[in-house]
Amino acid sequence: MIRYDEADNQPADRPAGSFYAQDLAAAADLNRERQKPHIIKAQDMVVEDCAQGLLTHIANPTLNALDYDIDAYIQELPPDGRSGKHRHMAEEFIFFLEGRGYSLHWDVDIAEMGETFNWKMDDVPKRFEWEAGDWMFIPVNTAHQHFNLDGDEPARFLSATSRVFKWLGVHDLEQLEAAPTYRGY
Template identity: 50%
Template structure:
């Protein structure tokens, strides 16, 4: 036989219908998607008291929607408070629904090999925002949102592409927790109203 590497590539006895599975997955997509929601009501959107702060999830991979690539949540920052501080490899954009405040962003030098290695740069940049603005968070930037109004809450809508996660690049690190974070808290409308009145 002319193929000199045949001794190596002919080895192995395992069989698997991997391509057939891909074809079946594609064929099943219309039926599968027909069972996924295109419309979500507020009651379908779960609250979370997270380390990043008070969140109402609008779209999430675990919510059985047709959205394949984007996760989005609404973040409520009580008067005079702040979000958690975190860093993730994916870029993010946030729309300021109401309120005014500022972000602190710290770029990082990153190296991706078998593991992630990142080092914060010295400079911390401040960006002011108000209702109607869009905040852009570059990839791998340490960031935190601050509500500058001592009397009124701020609301932000965050959108992030989950393709990073599916590409094995879900590098997410929480550096500081939001002041309101308490894993024992169960959120509902009345509890949220209490946070909105705070300050």
């Protein structure tokens, strides 16, 4: 049987909590979040020149708090240009919007596992040709790089990844080579 303290009607010898009040506050916060815009206007998207290349971020929690699980951007490759080379734990979906080119994929395996992972990357990549209207799947942890074959026009593609690996604490993004257009931070 639980003994109650007569002064505050709380069980004796137990700390008082506010868990239910916290749950109510969290539900109210979530309800406020649901009222945020469901459309991100083009002028609100963030353009970034980074080691991977020129990116226009279209899905990111900084842009919209409703976006919990997808990171997406549009990348532009200049004429005869290329992206940076990187790998990440999340699989990636790419839809080619404009242009034609190819992508290189290097399979990556675990070489050693201790407190951190050490990776072994294939020496010879696989080459995949693409053009506007095609889509590409990049498997988990595959190193990859994209090349524009057109010397006159840029190529553009939409890239999307799941944020679940970030939530789990194993995002493990590694930039292996910077895009030639990148000038540093």
